[in-house]
Amino acid sequence: MTEILSVQDLHTSFYTSMGEVKAVDGISFTLNKGEVLGIVGESGSGKSASMLSIMGLAGRSGRVKAGKIIFNNQELNAENVRNLRGKNISMIFQDPMTSLNPVLTIGYQLREVLRRHKWQGDIRARVNEMLELVGIVPRLKNYPHEFSGGQRQRIMIASSIICNPELLIADEPTTALDVTVQAQILSLLRGLREKFGMSLILITHDLGVIAGEADKVIVMYGGRIMEEGTTREIFYSTAHPYTKGLLRSVPNPENPEARLIPIEGQPPNLLNPPKGCPFVKRCPQAMKICLEHKPETFTLSQTHKFSCWLGVKNDA
Numbered sequence: 018m019t020e021i022l023s024v025q026d027l028h029t030s031f032y033t034s035m036g037e038v039k040a041v042d043g044i045s046f047t048l049n050k051g052e053v054l055g056i057v058g059e060s061g062s063g064k065s066a067s068m069l070s071i072m073g074l075a076g077r078s079g080r081v082k083a084g085k086i087i088f089n090n091q092e093l094n095a096e097n098v099r100n101l102r103g104k105n106i107s108m109i110f111q112d113p114m115t116s117l118n119p120v121l122t123i124g125y126q127l128r129e130v131l132r133r134h135k136w137q138g139d140i141r142a143r144v145n146e147m148l149e150l151v152g153i154v155p156r157l158k159n160y161p162h163e164f165s166g167g168q169r170q171r172i173m174i175a176s177s178i179i180c181n182p183e184l185l186i187a188d189e190p191t192t193a194l195d196v197t198v199q200a201q202i203l204s205l206l207r208g209l210r211e212k213f214g215m216s217l218i219l220i221t222h223d224l225g226v227i228a229g230e231a232d233k234v235i236v237m238y239g240g241r242i243m244e245e246g247t248t249r250e251i252f253y254s255t256a257h258p259y260t261k262g263l264l265r266s267v268p269n270p271e272n273p274e275a276r277l278i279p280i281e282g283q284p285p286n287l288l289n290p291p292k293g294c295p296f297v298k299r300c301p302q303a304m305k306i307c308l309e310h311k312p313e314t315f316t317l318s319q320t321h322k323f324s325c326w327l328g329v330k331n332d333a
Contacts, residue, residue, distance in 0.1 A: 018049035018050060018051070018052070019049060019050045020047055020048070020049055020050075021048055021049060021050045021088065021089060021183060021184060021216050022047065022048040022071075022086075022087070022088055022184060022216070023046075023047045023048075023085070023086075023087040024044060024045055024046050024047075024067070024071065024084070024085075024086055024087075025045050025084055025085040025086075025087070026043050026044075026045055026083060026084045026085070027041055027043065027044050027045070027067060027070060027081065027083070027084035027085075027086065028041060028042060028043055028081070028082040028083040028084055029041035029063075029066055029067065029069075029070045029075060029079060029080070029081050029082065030079070030080055030082055031066070031075070031076075031078050031079045031080075032078050032079075032080070033078065033288075035288055036288050036289075037288070038287045038288055039240055039287050039290055040063050040066035040079075040240055040287060041063045041066050041067045041070060041240050042063070042239070042240035042241050042290070042295075043083075043084070043241065044063070044067055044237070044240075044241065044242050045242075046235055046242065046245060048184070048216055048218065049216070050183070050214075050216055051214060051215075051216060052216055052217075052232045052233065053210070053216075053217045053218075053219060053230055053231045053232045053233075054216075054217070054218045054219070054231060054232070054233055054234070054235065055219045055220075055221065055226075055227035055230065055231030055233070055234045055235070055248070056068075056218065056219070056220045056221075056234075056235045056237060057220075057221060057222065057224060057227050057234060057235070057236055057237070057263070058222075058236060058237035058238055058243075059222070059238065059284055060222075060284075061284050061287070062237040062238050062239065062240070062284070063237050063239070063240040063241070064188075064220045064237055065111070065188050065189075065220060066079070066240075067237075068108065068186050068188060068218065068220060070086070071086050071088075071093070071106070071186070072098065072102055072106065072108055072186070073093070073095060073098035073099065073102060074102075074108075088101065088105070088106060088184070089105070089183070103130055103133065103134060103177075103180060103182075104134040104180045104182065105182055105183050105184070106182055106183070106184045106186070107177040107178065107180070107182040107184070107185050107186070108177065108185070108186040108187075108188065109170075109173050109174055109177050109185070109186070109187045109188060109190050110173070110188055111188050111189045111192050112192060112193060114166060114169065114193060116169075116173050117161040117169060117172065117173065118161070119160065119161055119162060120160075121160070122157060122158050122159060122160055123148075123156070123157060123159060123160070123161065123164075123172050124144060124155075124157025124158060125157075126176065127144045127147065127148070127157075127172075127175065127176055127179060128140050128141070128144055130176055130179050130180065131143060131144070131179060131180065134180050136180065141157075143179065144157065144179070145157075147175040147176075147178065147179045148172070148175050150175070150209070151171040151172070151174050151175045151205060151209075152171055152205070153168060153171050153172060153175065166193060166194055166198070167194055167195075167198035167201065167202065170190065170191075170194065170198075170202055171202070171205065174190075174202075174205065174206070174209070178209060178213065178215075181213060182215060183215060183216065184215065184216045184217075184218070185206075185210070185215050185216070185217050185218070186217075186218045186220070187206060187217065187218070187219050187220065188220045189220055189221055189222070190202055190203075190206065190219075190221075191203065191221075191223075191226070203226065203229075203230060206219075206230075207230065219231060224263060224264065224267050225267070227248065227251075228248060228252060231248050232247065232248060233245065233246065233247050233248060233320065234246065234247075234248055234251040236251065236257065236259065236260045236263070238259050238284070238295055238296055239284060239285045239287065239290060239291070239295025239296065240287060240290070240295065241295055241311075241324060242324060243257045243259045243260060243296065243323065243324055243325070244256055244257040244259070244260045244321075244322070244323040244324070245321070245322050245323075246317070246318070246320050246321035246322065247320050247321070250317075250318065250320065250321040252264070254317070254321065256317060256321070256323040256325070256327075256328075257323045257324070257325050258296065258300045258301060258302050258325065258327070259280075259296050259299075259300070260323075262278075262280040262299075263280070265277070265278040266278060266279050266280055280299055281299060282298055282299040283299075285298070291308075292308065292309060292310075292311075293306070293307050293308045293309050293310050293311055293312075294307045294308075294311060294312050294324075294325070294326070302327060304326060306326050307326055310326075312324045312325050312326045312328070313326075313328065314328075315328025315329075
């Protein structure tokens with residue numbers, strides 16, 4: 018398969034009044050054309066921060082300190098990412114209630130994307146086409162507050178795909194939506210990806226969504242990648258204690274009477290991250306080495322890797 022995105026040793030920090038928050042701590046991964054990558058982890062694990070870094074949207078307080086982001090064999094930087102953002106790489110942001118500008122009509126906001134990227138063709142016809150494609154009757158003179166949450170999310174999706182991007186990043190696309198609408202949005206994204214041949218990065222807390230939608234999965238914690246592999250490997254050949262903890266803490270449809278076991282404790286303070294493994298204080302299998310040294314990445318198969326000192330036993 019053809020590689021479309023390569024992230025190499027990415028480090029991103031946010032600078033606050035309390036100090037430096039090391040939100041992304043050396044992550045690396047690749048994505049092929051047409052693939053769906055699921056990224057899962059608790060709040061504050063670095064999922065959104067890593068994607069905002071790719072988009073060049075870390076903000077005034079954020080800075081990519083190290084690493085490379087290569088898209089279609091082109092290394093991204095502050096200058097060229099502006100021309101790619103919204104056209105070749107697009108993103109659906111977390112909250113549909115606040116992602117649209119409340120003082121501009123939806124017609125204006127969608128047309129603006131096309132104008133920004135110098136769309137060659139009938140702009141009004143393209144806007145109507147995209148709204149109809151996502152199941153919205155074109156009401157171009159209406160404002161965001163005149164639409165429901167699910168409709169706003171569909172409008173955001175239309176805005177994100179209006180220039181036919183090669184890569185779409187969906188950051189919690191079903192947040193604040195009821196279960197029925199969530200299923201509709203996921204079905205819509207699935208259909209659009211197949212129709213346009215897009216690659217998709219899907220960020221979510223919901224392991225059920227990951228199981229149903231992703232080809233491969235990255236599990237993040239404390240700004241680092243704990244485990245990565247195909248969806249089957251992550252769910253049926255789980256290696257990292259954190260991934261095992263996540264799976265034990267969600268309902269199992271194959272065993273609905275099984276007791277849920279939460280992960281005790283709190284995520285690490287990234288203002289002062291642990292010297293060793295970020296999961297060490299919550300890990301039931303923690304060893305002395307976990308306190309002092311960041312774990313190496315151990316390879317279980319060509320597609321399955323995990324970052325844990327328990328991997329030493331696998332290599333022995």
